[in-house]
Each structure stands twice: as C-alpha cells, then as structure tokens.
Amino acid sequence: GKESYRALNGLYVLHDELGSGGFGKVKLATHLLTGQYVAIKIIDKKKIGNDLPRVKTEMDALRTLSHQNICQLYQYIETTEKFFIIMEYCSGGEMFDYIVRKERLPEAEARHFFRQLVQAIAYVHSLGYAHRDLKPENLLLTEELKLKLIDFGLCARPGGPGLVNNKPLDTCCGSPAYAAPELILGQQYLGNRADVWSMGVLLYALLCGALPFEDDNMQLLYRKISNGRYYEPDFLTNSSKELLKRMLQVDPERRITVNELLRHPWLNSTYQAALKWQTIYDKNLVDEDVAREMAYHYGTQLGTMVGKIKEWRFDYLTATYHLLLQLKARGEKFALPPPRLANNQTGSNV
Numbered sequence: 001g002k003e004s005y006r007a008l009n010g011l012y013v014l015h016d017e018l019g020s021g022g023f024g025k026v027k028l029a030t031h032l033l034t035g036q037y038v039a040i041k042i043i044d045k046k047k048i049g050n051d052l053p054r055v056k057t058e059m060d061a062l063r064t065l066s067h068q069n070i071c072q073l074y075q076y077i078e079t080t081e082k083f084f085i086i087m088e089y090c091s092g093g094e095m096f097d098y099i100v101r102k103e104r105l106p107e108a109e110a111r112h113f114f115r116q117l118v119q120a121i122a123y124v125h126s127l128g129y130a131h132r133d134l135k136p137e138n139l140l141l142t143e144e145l146k147l148k149l150i151d152f153g154l155c156a157r158p159g160g161p162g163l164v165n166n167k168p169l170d171t172c173c174g175s176p177a178y179a180a181p182e183l184i185l186g187q188q189y190l191g192n193r194a195d196v197w198s199m200g201v202l203l204y205a206l207l208c209g210a211l212p213f214e215d216d217n218m219q220l221l222y223r224k225i226s227n228g229r230y231y232e233p234d235f236l237t238n239s240s241k242e243l244l245k246r247m248l249q250v251d252p253e254r255r256i257t258v259n260e261l262l263r264h265p266w267l268n269s270t271y272q273a274a275l276k277w278q279t280i281y282d283k284n285l286v287d288e289d290v291a292r293e294m295a296y297h298y299g300t301q302l303g304t305m306v307g308k309i310k311e312w313r314f315d316y317l318t319a320t321y322h323l324l325l326q327l328k329a330r331g332e333k334f335a336l337p338p339p340r341l342a343n344n345q346t347g348s349n350v
C-alpha cells in the first residue's frame with residue numbers, strides 16, 4: 001500500500017510499474033532534487049522469505065561494481081517491511097523485447113551489443129565475481145542503445161563458495177536454457193566459464209532470434225545442452241559460426257575464455273578501438289563541477305562536499321551525484337536549487 005512508501009517521501013515520486021519479478025517490482029520514479037528519472041526496485045521482505053540472501057548478494061555486488069555497461073546503484077533504503085533499491089533508469093527496455101521486435105539482429109548490430117556485454121563481464125570477472133544468470137531479460141538498453149547488465153542476485157562473490165560451486169541448478173541459478181552443461185549436471189564448475197557459455201547462448205539469440213537449446217521437457221532440454229549440438233542457420237557467417245562453436249563448448253576446459261574473447265577477431269572486426277573493458281569511473285575521482293553544484297546547494301565548502309561524496313554511502317547524496325554526473329555526461333546543464341533558507345531568516349519564497 002501507499003503508506004509503506006513513506007521512506008521515499010520528499011526524496012522520490014513514484015510513477016508506473018516497469019516490471020515485476022519473482023520477488024518484487026520495479027517502478028519508474030523521479031529523483032526530486034534533480035528531476036531525473038530513476039528505477040526503484042521494491043522488495044517486500046515478507047514475500048522473499050528465505051531468498052533474503054539473494055538481496056544481500058546483489059547489494060554487496062552492486063556496491064562494488066561501477067561500470068559503463070552495468071546498471072548503476074544510486075541509493076539503498078531498508079525499512080522494516082521493504083528494501084528500496086534505487087537504480088539507473090534504462091529507457092530502452094529489455095534486450096529480450098528488442099530482439100523479439102527485430103526478430104534477429106544483423107551481425108554488425110549484434111556485435112555492437114555483444115562487445116558491451118563482453119566488456120561488462122570482463123570487468124565483473126576482474127573483480128572476482130561471476131554473474132551466473134546471463135539472459136536477454138537481464139540486459140537493459142538506454143535511449144542511446146547502450147547495454148546495461150542487471151540482476152546480480154545470483155552472482156558468485158569473490159572467494160565465496162559461488163566461484164567453484166556444485167549446487168544443483170534449481171537452488172542456485174536461473175534459467176536452464178542459458179545454463180552451461182557442467183552447471184546443470186551439478187558438477188564442480190567455475191562461474192567465469194559458465195558465464196561464457198551463457199554469453200554464447202545470448203550471442204546465438206542475438207544472431208538467430210532463437211535459442212540454440214530449447215525443449216519444453218526439462219530432461220530433453222538438459223540432454224540437448226549436455227550434447228552441445230545446435231542448429232546453424234545458413235545466414236550465419238563463418239566467423240560467427242566459429243565464435244559460437246568456441247563459446248558453446250560443452251567441455252569448460254576447451255571453451256574460449258573472456259580474455260581470449262576480448263581479442264577475438266569477430267568482436268574486433270570493423271572496430272578501430274579495442275574493447276575498453278575497464279571501468280571509466282574512478283571512486284577516488286570526484287567530478288569537481290558536480291561537487292561544486294552540490295556544495296552550493298548544501299551550503300558546504302567544496303572540499304567538504306568532495307569528502308562526503310567519496311564516502312559512497314549510497315544515500316540521497318550518492319544518488320544526486322550520479323544523476324548530476326549523468327546530466328553533465330549528456331552535455332546538459334545542471335543546477336540545483338539554492339540552499340534552503342534557515343528558518344530564522346525571512347525570504348519571499350519560504
């Protein structure tokens with residue numbers, strides 16, 4: 001009910017629902033201080049019950065991960081009944097819907113998106129994480145058709161059990177159609193290599209508009225995945241076929257690694273720039289124009305504001321910083337209202 005959104009009062013105004021998943025919903029909202037759209041994931045604690053660790057897993061990952069191809073966490077509010085996870089709004093919707101609408105993508109367009117996915121995953125793996133639930137529904141698009149990775153609820157933490165894991169599929173990982181053979185067989189597996197298999201399934205979906213392994217019967221689906229044989233449509237180029245073959249290798253030892261992917265000719269043909277997989281954001285570097293505008297609004301010294309921003313507390317201040325930075329990156333001017341008058345001063349607008 002509305003009353004339990006009290007935690008957002010004065011900070012955000014909620015609009016329509018963007019999606020609802022197993023344990024929560026996402027609503028479009030406006031960040032009042034900047035007037036910018038955000039997406040708020042609202043999770044009801046009662047409804048998720050013993051899935052609570054997944055929320056914590058996602059929050060730990062999102063606090064650490066900051067990358068141009070990962071949907072940015074802005075703020076995190078926990079109340080007795082709910083979690084409010086305030087994140088970057090991607091107005092291009094899900095990659096899943098984009099592929100369905102276009103049926104399948106020409107090789108050049110598939111490459112445009114796949115490069116960004118490889119950049120995101122190379123960055124995630126470089127920090128010791130594995131996503132483990134890669135599928136088109138977890139890839140969002142921005143207005144400018146940039147790709148943003150979401151849903152780290154199943155990711156494996158650095159050094160945690162997740163990196164080498166032998167929990168059977170249903171308990172730990174998402175959609176079977178994208179799951180690597182070693183994962184569905186409940187064998188020991190490396191999260192990184194399982195992610196590469198899922199990316200292969202995704203690349204096939206981008207290029208062919210269908211799934212390489214599909215069956216309504218779960219047992220038959222598992223058999224198809226562990227056999228690793230799939231149909232190669234004629235319209236696939238030889239280089240696409242070769243790359244898919246390297247990614248959809250049943251034996252994880254023979255499967256291409258992310259580092260080899262970064263250098264693979266299919267990804268680099270027709271592009272001058274090599275893949276920039278490192279993050280463009282530096283947590284120790286605060287944008288001075290943004291910090292100055294915030295210092296003005298909050299009535300603090302610039303240095304004090306820079307220090308506050310660097311705490312990265314994922315509070316309203318962190319959200320304001322990211323949203324102003326986004327406005328600046330889009331070349332739009334940004335200004336915050338002047339400081340609020342202290343209540344002992346008179347003024348026309350109080």
Ligand SMILES: Cn1cc(Br)cc1C(=O)Nc1[nH]nc2c1CN(C(=O)N[C@H](CN1CCCC1)c1ccccc1)C21CC1
Nearest residue numbers: 018019020021024025026039087088089090091093137150
């Ligand atoms: C669908 N859509 C259409 C337009 Br236009 C924008 C969107 C949209 O969802 N944009 C968007 N921006 N930022 C986000 C979203 C969706 N979104 C999401 O986190 N969406 C996921 C979608 N998952 C894919 C598989 C299961 C659920 C979600 C997770 C839990 C509950 C509901 C939705 C975030 C917050 C990160």
